Amino acid sequence: MSERTPDISPAGDDTLLTHVGNRPRDNFGVVNPPVYHASTILFPTVASLREAEVSRARFSMVTYGRQGTPTTMAFEEAVARLEGADRALALPSGLAAIAASLMAFLKTGDHLLMVDTVYGPVRGLCKRLLADFGIQTTYYDPAIGERIGGLMRPETRVVYLEAPGSLTFEMQDVPAIAAAARARGATVMMDNTWATPLFFKPLRHGVDVVIEAATKYMGGHSDLMMGVVAADHDRLIRIKSAAHMMGHAAAPDDCYLALRGLRTLSVRLERHQKTGLELARWLQVRPEVDRVLHPALPQDPGHPLWKRDFGGATGLFGVVLKPCAPEALEAMLDGMALFGMGYSWGGYESLILPVAPQASRSATRWDAAGPTLRLHAGLEDIKDLKADLDRGFARLNAGKGAQDP
Ligand SMILES: Cc1ncc(COP(=O)(O)O)c(C=O)c1O
Known part of the structure; x- marks a missing residue:
């Protein structure tokens, strides 16, 4: 999609929530962006087809439905702005967003540090899929703070946080953990679903990749499944490539509903x-x-x-x-x-x-x-x-x- 929301910066979160992703001037004055249902995207010339091939690796154009439609991009733009990230990526569920982020940054022989109070099904992912691929997980006490450094190994590639913790609501010292993890070269990921970007912006506290289950407050009406990841450009492209290889695509109707949920x-x-x-x-x-x-x-x-x-x-x-x-x-x-x-x-x-x-x-x-x-x-x-x-x-x-x- 070529155009973004007309520049409304600097804007507070409430102003962003109200306007970002909407382009009434491009849509007959209609306030909300339309739902584009698409698999096939047509290219009028061989030259434009070639341009699409080049842009595909950067995910900068609409080239095929699985890479997202303008509806997906409107939602992603809104979340990126709210999180203070370069880009965001919509995924078909919160768990898909977690899995794609971990798979993008871990390979055989790597080590993952995972908070003990993580959303339960992530343990299944670590115990089965990641372990089968030769990736080891160590769980840590959410109260660990900067002592996380003591658990890090040369092959620790990702430190994963969730605060407050699932089921028991323990807080984590996010800046201390993130600083210790980054100092040893690990990528810091955080599930921020509880707080949403309105009550906590992880990227401002040393986190590299923020994950939200949009199924929860962003959707807000118990009628959709969605996840979203936000990060700087390079990390986001890495996650998007992994998600794309695994065939994930968020449904345009759900992206529309999630964007509508953001408004309120x-x-x-x-x-x-x-x-x-x-x-x-x-x-x-x-x-x-x-x-x-x-x-x-x-x-x-x-x-x-x-x-x-x-x-x-x-x-x-x-x-x-x-x-x-x-x-x-x-x-x-x-x-x-x-x-x-x-x-x-x-x-x-x-x-x-x-x-x-x-x-x-x-x-x-x-x-x-x-x-x-x-x-x-x-x-x-x-x-x-x-x-x-x-x-x-x-x-x-x-x-x-x-x-x-
Ligand atoms: C904190 C947290 N993260 C992630 C998820 C996963 O989201 P989804 O159900 O959309 O896969 C959940 C779901 O309950 C959750 O509570």
């Missing part, structure tokens, strides 16, 4: 943040709750790092309950009216999920005595959410009572 990201996050924090504080003083895992709470061990580096908190957090019978927990969760049980998050609706952190960690221990729940604060009225949880706790307590002699 800021206002949605404001509400997710407010409701999430209010629920977290309310849960902190419930007698059934042992502790709340939320880095924006001053009592959380990750709070100083969150406060130093992040500009806000989104709506996903954890709760550790006091020990209870499994049947009592089931009675609580089965009867929820507003909180749904499901594996994703970042949509407009509230969610609650029993999770098993101990099953997906190897470098650290999770030794909570009671069950852990992951909550997503949606956009509903807070009083209704509290009432739903209140009724849930009543069922939990009734279940406990049934156990008593």
